[in-house]
Amino acid sequence: MALFYYWNLNRFPSEFYINKHEIMQLSKIGSNPTYHRCMTQMTSWKYFKYLPSHNPYKGSRIRMSIFDTTTKQVRTKFETSSEQVVTPNINSNKQIENIDKLSLPKNENEVLIFFKKKKWSLVEGKKFFNHYKSIGWKLGGKIEIIDWHSKAENWMLRAEEIKDKDASSNKNYARNRDYLKTSKIKDYGQPL
Numbered sequence: 001m002a003l004f005y006y007w008n009l010n011r012f013p014s015e016f017y018i019n020k021h022e023i024m025q026l027s028k029i030g031s032n033p034t035y036h037r038c039m040t041q042m043t044s045w046k047y048f049k050y051l052p053s054h055n056p057y058k059g060s061r062i063r064m065s066i067f068d069t070t071t072k073q074v075r076t077k078f079e080t081s082s083e084q085v086v087t088p089n090i091n092s093n094k095q096i097e098n099i100d101k102l103s104l105p106k107n108e109n110e111v112l113i114f115f116k117k118k119k120w121s122l123v124e125g126k127k128f129f130n131h132y133k134s135i136g137w138k139l140g141g142k143i144e145i146i147d148w149h150s151k152a153e154n155w156m157l158r159a160e161e162i163k164d165k166d167a168s169s170n171k172n173y174a175r176n177r178d179y180l181k182t183s184k185i186k187d188y189g190q191p192l
Contacts, residue, residue: 002026003048007064014066017059104137104148105129114149120156128155 002023010016020035029035043050050063105111108129115125135147145151 003062003064007062012064012066015061017064018062030175104145104190107139111148111152114152115156118153118156120159123154125152 004016005026006023007013007050010021024030024035029038030072039050039052042048046065048068049063051063052061093166107112108126111129112122112125115122117161132145132148133149137148139145
């Protein structure tokens with residue numbers, strides 16, 4: 001079932017690569033000898049052809065046996081077929097790493113350039129960079145920041161909110177300078 005799952009994720013190609021550890025985890029196999037015994041048995045039963053890779057960085061190849069195929073697709077929802085529909089490998093649902101994914105900033109200068117483009121002060125950019133560099137570019141100490149640009153824009157929004165809150169509190173401060181609400185006439189004879 002684990003191999004079928006990977007075959008399905010890859011949109012049923014004639015050959016696909018697998019990671020031994022992921023397959024072992026999905027199929028609840030705990031030891032290497034059991035994994036290899038299962039793979040050789042299923043290969044001998046001609047469910048698939050197992051082409052092991054001895055390179056740890058390159059996964060093993062699997063060629064699944066296709067018992068009955070067609071290039072025709074089922075046309076209506078009521079029409080059924082016992083044949084497998086061959087689909088192109090282009091529209092894969094497999095999670096592929098985004099090549100143009102935004103990486104972490106290389107240095108402080110990259111962050112400062114971003115803040116300058118957004119017409120924000122360089123001091124705020126330095127605060128942002130120093131804060132997230134000090135926590136290892138992670139949220140809550142666990143989740144790695146993927147898109148630092150959006151995090152910087154959120155930082156800018158929060159800075160505006162804080163600035164607005166400070167401005168409103170300064171107006172209140174002008175009205176009530178005595179935060180302790182004490183009176184000018186004090187009776188020191190009373191106990192605390």
